[in-house]
Amino acid sequence: MTTSRIRIAFIGGGNIARSLIAGLIADGHEPNALYVVEPDDTKRGQLVTQFGIIALETSADAVTSVEVVALCVKPLIAPVICREFAPALLATNAQPLFISVMAGVTEASIDRWIGRPVALVRAMPNTPSMIQSGAIGLHANSLVNHYQRNLAEEILRAGGLTRWVENEVDIDTVTALSGSGPAYFLLLMEALEQVGIAHGLAPETARLLTIQTALGAARMAFESDESPQQLRARVTSPGGTTERAIGVFEAGGLMLLVSEAVTAARVRAAELSQILAEVD
Numbered sequence: 341m342t343t344s345r346i347r348i349a350f351i352g353g354g355n356i357a358r359s360l361i362a363g364l365i366a367d368g369h370e371p372n373a374l375y376v377v378e379p380d381d382t383k384r385g386q387l388v389t390q391f392g393i394i395a396l397e398t399s400a401d402a403v404t405s406v407e408v409v410a411l412c413v414k415p416l417i418a419p420v421i422c423r424e425f426a427p428a429l430l431a432t433n434a435q436p437l438f439i440s441v442m443a444g445v446t447e448a449s450i451d452r453w454i455g456r457p458v459a460l461v462r463a464m465p466n467t468p469s470m471i472q473s474g475a476i477g478l479h480a481n482s483l484v485n486h487y488q489r490n491l492a493e494e495i496l497r498a499g500g501l502t503r504w505v506e507n508e509v510d511i512d513t514v515t516a517l518s519g520s521g522p523a524y525f526l527l528l529m530e531a532l533e534q535v536g537i538a539h540g541l542a543p544e545t546a547r548l549l550t551i552q553t554a555l556g557a558a559r560m561a562f563e564s565d566e567s568p569q570q571l572r573a574r575v576t577s578p579g580g581t582t583e584r585a586i587g588v589f590e591a592g593g594l595m596l597l598v599s600e601a602v603t604a605a606r607v608r609a610a611e612l613s614q615i616l617a618e619v620d
């Protein structure tokens with residue numbers, strides 16, 4: 341079977357599922373091989389009408405009839421849906437690959453809620469996945485075979501760039517770095533925009549110059565063989581304006597502040613995993 345005909349069921353048809361579905365269809369996946377279980381009538385109707393995918397009544401229908409099940413509900417719903425489809429899964433020989441995008445939900449928790457170990461890939465996407473520009477960390481448990489690993493990567497690539505991590509705990513670091521990361525860059529953009537306005541630029545001008553600068557810096561870093569540090573050195577003329585500004589950032593402890601912020605996010609990711617692991 342070609343990959344574009346692989347049957348994939350999305351449990352939860354919200355933001356992340358919609359972005360993956362849009363990306364898969366743009367990549368040539370057959371809409372009639374994509375399924376969604378979504379209790380919200382409006383969201384479900386939009387997915388069916390816009391993409392031509394198929395709505396299923398229950399998650400039990402999904403897990404017993406497809407090759408890949410993508411768990412795309414909010415973390416607190418995870419125990420509910422795992423328990424919902426577990427009897428149907430356990431009653432058949434179905435061995436679908438599970439892909440979970442749920443933040444803070446560990447592989448062990450999913451196995452426990454289902455009642456047996458399953459082949460599972462944990463994925464940590466970020467919001468730019470909605471425009472196929474996401475950064476997505478992946479971890480596979482030991483039951484995922486080579487074919488399923490490639491399949492998971494191909495599916496998640498519909499949302500953007502994918503990178504595998506060695507250990508499940510690394511997903512907490514991915515969460516803190518790229519999962520939350522868009523907010524860090526957007527915060528810096530907010531600050532630049534505000535200071536531009538404070539110094540007299542028209543709001544629209546301050547915003548557009550900020551956004552284009554962020555986009556240009558990111559594209560330059562992505563397309564160049566040079567490191568961000570080397571590229572930064574090339575903007576920084578000796579005795580010039582950038583050098584003065586960077587000096588202020590360094591004196592204010594920016595590097596340490598970033599390190600503390602990302603470490604705090606990582607600690608919170610681990611805390612959330614622990615809290616969810618205690619849910620029966």
Ligand SMILES: NC(=O)C1=CN([C@@H]2O[C@H](COP(=O)(O)OP(=O)(O)OC[C@H]3O[C@@H](n4cnc5c(N)ncnc54)[C@H](O)[C@@H]3O)[C@@H](O)[C@H]2O)C=CC1
Nearest residue numbers: 352353354355356377380412413414415441442443465467
């Ligand atoms: N939005 C983000 O930046 C990121 C989100 N994630 C993870 O992705 C997951 C989904 O997030 P979003 O798509 O933003 O949430 P969302 O709220 O847009 O989508 C969740 C969907 O699940 C549906 N749902 C609720 N109960 C259900 C049930 N029993 N069966 C089937 N569907 C049900 C809801 O109606 C909703 O449409 C979350 O677990 C989140 O942790 C991960 C990384 C980043």
Ligand SMILES: O=C(O)[C@@H]1CCC=N1
Nearest residue numbers: 443466515518519520
């Ligand atoms: O802020 C959060 O907890 C989630 C995880 C990564 C992005 N949003």
